[in-house]
Structures are given as C-alpha cells and as structure tokens.
Amino acid sequence: MKKYDAIIIGAGQAGGPLAKKLANAGKKTAIIEKRFYGGTCVNDGCTPTKTMVASAKAAYMATKSAELGILVKKFSVNMPQIKKRKDEIVLRSRNGGLHAAEKTPNLDVLFGEATFTDHKTISVNLNSGKKQTLQADLIFLNPGAKPFVPEIEGLHDINYLTSTTILDLDYVPEHLLILGGNYIGLEFGQMFRRFGSKVTILERSARIVSREDEDISAEMQKILEAEAITIYNQTQATGFKQNKSGKITATISVNGEEKKIKCTHVLVAVGRTPQTEALNLSKTGVATDEKGNIKVNNKLETTTPGIYALGDAKGGPAFTHISYNDFTIVYRNLIEKQDLNINDRPVPYCMFTDPQLGRVGLDETEAKKQGLNYKVAKLPMAHVARAIETGDTRGFMKAIVDTKTKKILGANVLGPEGGEIMTVLQMAMEGGITYDRIRYCVFAHPLYSESLNNLFITLED
Numbered sequence: 001m002k003k004y005d006a007i008i009i010g011a012g013q014a015g016g017p018l019a020k021k022l023a024n025a026g027k028k029t030a031i032i033e034k035r036f037y038g039g040t041c042v043n044d045g046c047t048p049t050k051t052m053v054a055s056a057k058a059a060y061m062a063t064k065s066a067e068l069g070i071l072v073k074k075f076s077v078n079m080p081q082i083k084k085r086k087d088e089i090v091l092r093s094r095n096g097g098l099h100a101a102e103k104t105p106n107l108d109v110l111f112g113e114a115t116f117t118d119h120k121t122i123s124v125n126l127n128s129g130k131k132q133t134l135q136a137d138l139i140f141l142n143p144g145a146k147p148f149v150p151e152i153e154g155l156h157d158i159n160y161l162t163s164t165t166i167l168d169l170d171y172v173p174e175h176l177l178i179l180g181g182n183y184i185g186l187e188f189g190q191m192f193r194r195f196g197s198k199v200t201i202l203e204r205s206a207r208i209v210s211r212e213d214e215d216i217s218a219e220m221q222k223i224l225e226a227e228a229i230t231i232y233n234q235t236q237a238t239g240f241k242q243n244k245s246g247k248i249t250a251t252i253s254v255n256g257e258e259k260k261i262k263c264t265h266v267l268v269a270v271g272r273t274p275q276t277e278a279l280n281l282s283k284t285g286v287a288t289d290e291k292g293n294i295k296v297n298n299k300l301e302t303t304t305p306g307i308y309a310l311g312d313a314k315g316g317p318a319f320t321h322i323s324y325n326d327f328t329i330v331y332r333n334l335i336e337k338q339d340l341n342i343n344d345r346p347v348p349y350c351m352f353t354d355p356q357l358g359r360v361g362l363d364e365t366e367a368k369k370q371g372l373n374y375k376v377a378k379l380p381m382a383h384v385a386r387a388i389e390t391g392d393t394r395g396f397m398k399a400i401v402d403t404k405t406k407k408i409l410g411a412n413v414l415g416p417e418g419g420e421i422m423t424v425l426q427m428a429m430e431g432g433i434t435y436d437r438i439r440y441c442v443f444a445h446p447l448y449s450e451s452l453n454n455l456f457i458t459l460e461d
C-alpha cells in the first residue's frame, strides 16, 4: 500500500493539469491513466477532429475557389495523409503532456485501470500486468465518458463506427449513415461529405441542433443540405442488416413511417456515457445518478468528503474548457482557499461545423421561457462586409439583450469564425459592456467583429 496526499483517476482535461499543480504545491500526488495521457480531447476528441475539419475545409475550398477566380481543375483526397497528419498532431500533444507530467517532482504517473476496493483505497491493474494499491485523503475523479451505443436490432452485428473508431479510417466511406444530428454527427457528417462520402444523417428530434433556437436549426440544415447532405429529422433507426459484401441496410422510422436505406458505414453519434462503472464507487460511498454520472455539489465534491469529480463524468455540459475550469475551481478552493463554485461560470461553446456555431448565455427560447423583458438583435452574414469579401455569407449573428439594463444576455453566431465572434460578445457580457456601447465601439475594419456595430444598430431603443 502506497500513501499519497492526492490521487487523480484519469489524465483528462482536468486530471492532467490538476496533477501537476498539486505536485508543484508540495502534495505527493499520483495520477492513474488507463489509456492515453490527455484523455478524450487530445486523443479522440477535439484535437483529431479539428485537425481533420481543417483538411475537409481545404477540400471544400478547392471546390469553391473558382468563385474567387482561382481554377482548381482537379483535386483528390489523400485519406492516409489526412490520417497521418492527424496522428502526428495527436501524438505530439499526448507526449507533450505526458513528458511534462513525468518531469514534475512529487508526481507519479501510473498507467493502468483504477478501481476502489475500500474507503479511499484504490487498486490499480497496471498495464504492465502488476497490481498496486494506493491510498489518499484527497481523491479526484476525472474518468470522462465514452460513446453511448443504443440498443437497436442488428446494430451490434454490423461493424458500426463511433467517434473514436472513425478516426482510424484511412479511406473514404462510400455512404456514411449517421445516427444523431448534433456535435459529433454534424462535425463528422460535413467532414466526410467534403472528403467525398455520400452522407445521410438521422436525428431523433424534430430538428438538428435541437438544443438551439429554431432559426439556428433551420439555417444549419440549409447549410448542410447545400453540400448535398441528406437529413431526416424525427427519425430513428429500428434495425440493421449487413450482407456478405458488407453493404448495410438500415430500417428507419421517419415520422412513424418505415423506410429502408442502403449504406456502407454507420456512425453512432447519439451522446456519451460516463466511464464510472469500473471505478466501483459504492466501495467508497460516492453516489451516482441513474445514468452513472457522479453526483457533486457546486464545489465539485462528491457525496464522500475529500473525493471530487471533474469533467464529463459528472454530467452537464461536456466540453474541454468546462473540464479544465473544473480543475481551476477545485485547485483554487483547496490550495488557495478561495470560495468558487460552478454555478457562477459561463458555458460558452463552439460547434466546429463550417461555418461554426458559437454560443454563450441565453438564447431566445430560454429568454422567452423565463419571461424576461428582452430584445433580439439579428444580422445576416450577407450584411457583413468581411463575409462578403471572403465569399462566405452563410449564417447570421444573433444576440439577446435585456431591454432595461441593455446588458447582453446571450449570443449565437452561426457564421464564419462564429466561435471567435461569440467570444467577443462573451467578453462584453463578462465586463458588463452594454449593447448601446458596442453599437458605437471602434472596431478595426473590415473584421467580422466590426459588424457587431451593425448587429446592435438593428435594435431600436
């Protein structure tokens, strides 16, 4: 049995940085990782997908460049090269994080699967085949999540893809059928369409990106359909069959009506599930909800004092920056004796479709639901000088403002660099800068953000 001051399970977006900071603060720390240092974001999430989205954008630009007067006569997609570039970037990032951790005094990095055997006692099945038992008063759980695979007849008999396994393809699928029309389904759907696949997306809800306002869903659907992606809303797959040559027939229910679709590959992108089962949390009194998410209070402490949960495994918004912020909250509270909680933070995000969808704060639906006194400012990208000049006028900017205080309550920007434009509005929200000031702010011409002047000029006082 080895005693530590702190043990961290999972080297994800919270665990890795927390381990280094605790060790540097003088705590004898161990971090246990069963797979790859850096977790989902670095190895199977943000880094590889955004790397491949960049390749897909290059393919898209090759098809669009004639409009800008540049004739690309012919181009081809080199999937092995796209994969190689992605693998190299992932490896560099993974190894960078690992080497920094291994060089940190006071920090032991263990590769293996951790499971609780008793109160604050952890057994690790080391990847080397050996076992090690550890104990600490402070334990941090950062086990992340994995793709959720629904029970659909025949799904387990076909060689379906997940957001993790699709990253290993070194060829372009002929016809990719995707279950789920949100982050993962749309980012991969557009990417593979641009690589040359035929793409069909099935979304169970009435509309894709169903957590956003209706006008966002409609515009996103229009943008994706313009690239010849087929989208079925209010649709579920009810069965799959694969023939000897590998071709798959999916039975789908569209608005209750049965239909058959033939495809070559199926990507399951219907959400993620926490990796908490293997932890054997009942041994240490940490409660989970019916989905396996770890229950925490607003300071991220679980039902067992001294054990904290960070990142995706606690449910709620599942983003890298939220997991990272969890680390900073826990660290500052425990080591710097601050009094921070997770309720006070904004939850911005960006969907990396092209154009991007950046979002922060309240949308129109939520403002209406809360009965707020609000106004909506909306500006089509077709009225944005920068968008016209660069030849991409898809989408719009939208902001919700408080009529009385003139404060910005939220923003959705579906457009080129939508994430960056949203972030400018987020900074205004954080600094309490009202929309009537932004209307007359001097922004450099002709930036996308300059059009925030015009966005708020659309509002009458």
Ligand SMILES: Cc1cc2nc3c(=O)[nH]c(=O)nc-3n(C[C@H](O)[C@H](O)[C@H](O)COP(=O)(O)OP(=O)(O)OC[C@H]3O[C@@H](n4cnc5c(N)ncnc54)[C@H](O)[C@@H]3O)c2cc1C
Pocket (backbone or CB within 6 Å): 009, 010, 011, 012, 013, 014, 015, 032, 033, 034, 035, 036, 037, 038, 039, 040, 041, 042, 044, 045, 046, 049, 050, 112, 113, 114, 115, 142, 143, 144, 145, 163, 184, 275, 278, 279, 310, 311, 312, 313, 318, 319, 320, 321, 323, 352
């Ligand atoms: C395809 C895809 C694209 C994404 N793109 C974005 C994006 O663009 N922007 C964004 O903000 N977010 C994105 N996300 C979400 C983001 O990756 C996660 O929210 C983020 O990685 C936070 O994860 P985490 O810190 O909770 O845990 P993770 O990063 O998942 O790390 C958890 C680690 O714990 C390890 N582990 C689990 N159980 C054990 C155990 N018992 N013992 C030892 N180790 C264990 C796992 O192996 C893993 O390495 C994406 C996700 C996916 C799947």
Ligand SMILES: NC(=O)c1ccc[n+]([C@@H]2O[C@H](COP(=O)([O-])OP(=O)(O)OC[C@H]3O[C@@H](n4cnc5c(N)ncnc54)[C@H](O)[C@@H]3O)[C@@H](O)[C@H]2O)c1
Pocket (backbone or CB within 6 Å): 150, 179, 180, 181, 182, 183, 184, 185, 187, 202, 203, 204, 205, 208, 209, 210, 235, 236, 237, 269, 270, 271, 272, 317, 318, 319, 349, 350, 351, 352
């Ligand atoms: N850019 C980013 O920040 C980014 C990118 C990728 C993933 N992520 C994170 O990863 C998480 C998982 O992403 P995701 O897209 O898999 O999940 P999600 O929960 O965001 O979306 C799943 C979609 O699938 C639909 N769905 C559910 N069951 C279905 C079924 N049986 N058939 C058809 N549709 C069905 C849902 O209605 C929903 O629209 C997200 O919560 C997100 O936080 C973030």
